[in-house]
Amino acid sequence: MAQSDKQARQSVDQAKDFVIESIGETMDLYGVTRSIGNLYGTMYFEDSMTLDEMREKLQMSKPSMSTGVKKLQEYDIVKQSFRRGSRKQTFVAEKNFFNFFNKFFTKKLEREYTLNLSAIAESQPILEDVMNDENVSEEIREDAREIYNQLENSKAYFHWLEQLVEGIRNGKIFECFPPPEQDESK
Structure with missing residues (x-):
């Protein structure tokens, strides 16, 4: 990856992090923990994610990820999805605000x-x-x-x-x- 691509990738990731942080903070205002809000924000930018992918991205334990996903499913803003070739459960976030x-x-x-x-x-x-x-x-x-x-x-x-x-x-x-x-x- 060229240096300019590396810097551009960092800029894109920084922009996403700003939005993820604001989603986490906003959901915290409405009684959902910031970590679950950050989880939703992270999933918002992904097509679908497994619990392991979530854990890796957010540096949280797998039980915390599982609890967070269940909470988001209760609100019907995260759904289980199918990923061809994978036996792991995958999840997708509602993209339309x-x-x-x-x-x-x-x-x-x-x-x-x-x-x-x-x-x-x-x-x-x-x-x-x-x-x-x-x-x-x-x-x-x-x-x-x-x-x-x-x-x-x-x-x-x-x-x-x-x-x-x-x-x-x-x-x-x-x-x-x-x-x-x-x-x-x-």
């Missing part, structure tokens, strides 16, 4: 509204019991009423979030916020 957004965020947001609506459903009957108990002071019953009403009002947000997730899944969000046209020749 609009699809990534759809798969990753719908799972996160769905968990948010499910957990919170469930907690509200458990809490409100308890509060109703307190509100209706004549043996409890008016001060505590009023406190229970305020909390009950606060929870009741918060349901609007969680139902809106549920609709947002459905809008992301069925693509209606892209009618309001269409993705820009992409030039495939670049």
Whole structure:
């Protein structure tokens, strides 16, 4: 390899590393460890990878790689793939960030509204019991009423979030916020 090719390869690798690092940091913001984010970022630039290839590139243990891949598969942003002539499992990352957004965020947001609506459903009957108990002071019953009403009002947000997730899944969000046209020749 000529010296200029060697320097060019280093520049290309450095550019990829900047993006991998930013993907890792971004996913960390949303509750996925930075190392798993770096794994996704690394896979983003590859056609497909085995666990051994991932381990070699990221200098992580094979169990860590396996755990990371499983987590990414839970979000449906990494899939197992077939590589002719290899008996090892290979994996490929979602390359389209609009699809990534759809798969990753719908799972996160769905968990948010499910957990919170469930907690509200458990809490409100308890509060109703307190509100209706004549043996409890008016001060505590009023406190229970305020909390009950606060929870009741918060349901609007969680139902809106549920609709947002459905809008992301069925693509209606892209009618309001269409993705820009992409030039495939670049």
